[in-house]
Amino acid sequence: MYEIIYMTFLGPDKLMHEELLYRLDISARHYYRIRTQAINIIALRLWSAPAGEVDSWLEVLSILENW
Numbered sequence: 001m002y003e004i005i006y007m008t009f010l011g012p013d014k015l016m017h018e019e020l021l022y023r024l025d026i027s028a029r030h031y032y033r034i035r036t037q038a039i040n041i042i043a044l045r046l047w048s049a050p051a052g053e054v055d056s057w058l059e060v061l062s063i064l065e066n067w
Contacts, residue, residue: 001038008035014019 007013007020015023021031046057 001033001041002064003040004035005038010061010064016064 003024004046007015007023017028021028024031
């Protein structure tokens with residue numbers, strides 16, 4: 001799930017859909033299913049986290065982006 005989120009939204013390369021599917025080696029159906037699950041997990045964690053934790057989650061995401 002991390003790879004899908006990273007390559008779709010955070011990565012420095014803006015890939016065409018076909019290139020993204022090729023690099024992930026998955027079908028379009030599988031991509032959309034996993035991407036939806038990953039977005040839902042991130043949304044739940046961000047919206048259900050106490051205000052103090054949101055900053056730490058955003059920091060983790062920025063660290064992962066630079067990784």
